[in-house]
Amino acid sequence: MNDVNADASRFGFDQLSDLFLEVKSLTSPSELHGVLCGQLCAGLRPSQQTWLASAEEQLNVADGLTARAKSVLADFYDVVMTNLSSESLSFSLLLPDDDETVGQRTEALGQWCAGFLSGYGMGGIARENMSEESIGVLTDLAQIAQVEAEDLEESEDSERDFFEVCEYVRMATLMLFSEHQKDNADTAKQQGKSRPVH
Template identity: 40%
Template sequence: MSLENVPVDLPDFELIANMFVEEGVRAVSPSELHGVISGHLAAGARLKPAALEQIVNELLDIESLSQDSSKSVVTNLYTATLGCMDSMDLEFDMVLPDDEDEISMRAESLGRWCQSFLSGFGLYGKHTDASLSPEAKETLNDLGQIAQISSDLEELDENEADLMEVQEYVRMAVLMLFTECNKALEEKEKEFAKAKPENNRLH
């Protein structure tokens, strides 16, 4: 069964955290898992179940997920993320702690999300610097800077406002990268489809 085109809700931070506990995973944040999957998708990847499982296993440093419920969470995370990115209503959300959690935890999770996004984007490897627009390159640089965000923040209104602003920037930046990279892939596929009959006539 394909992982795409099945509408599901995006698993939240707590649900994924509980899954990690069941799998004995301690050193990885739910934000990192969502970030790396989002990075692959933004770069143009479409992951079959085996490829998705391999990415998850490598990130979590495990041989395989032991619970069927964990596999369902991962599949739903992938499917919901792709659906949100591919929609025209800008509904994409990142898996981050709730707003009620400490600001230091939320800032750290955002940094981890961005770092993992860049890792997933780079691992797909289909977009070199030469193929990206100047805006996309600048956006990737910005995400690299945000990945280094300090988690040593006090619970102040101004810090809260700044974090929310940065979070919204990341959200829109990811959608911009997804649009550029996936549109480029679609155009290449169309060009290939048009050229294929001509190539066949040469043989």
């Protein structure tokens, strides 16, 4: 769970943390990954320029993104989109490595979920247009985003619980992505049928 199923030398949690520090941002890579996943799961397909503007706002960068940061984040978008679309279901959450405490990883998971909800909200999907399953998933993610991890003890039970919640969030993300991919395809199909014949 410590990379984005791609070149970990560029997109690992620690590598992105270092990049964010370079641009003087204290935002968690988990949160930004969540924001992007939320946008994509809501059916949004922002242009590179729109995504970079969104990332810059999320990172709260006073001096703007450097050329290197823009390059990495542009590639990051492509990688995340590819991972979500993969039929192998190998998508994973961007979280700290397993050598970090379970409390730190749980805190990052909460940040990921908060970011996801923020990104998903950008899609402006009305509640009446969502399935009951989707509504339930978003409610669960909102609860996970509020997690208190400070007093979490290091134990096998804590590790197991953390893994199970991560797996739930991972599969829930793929479900939401699939649902709105289908919605987009159906909409495109209907628009194609409704076009006048010249």
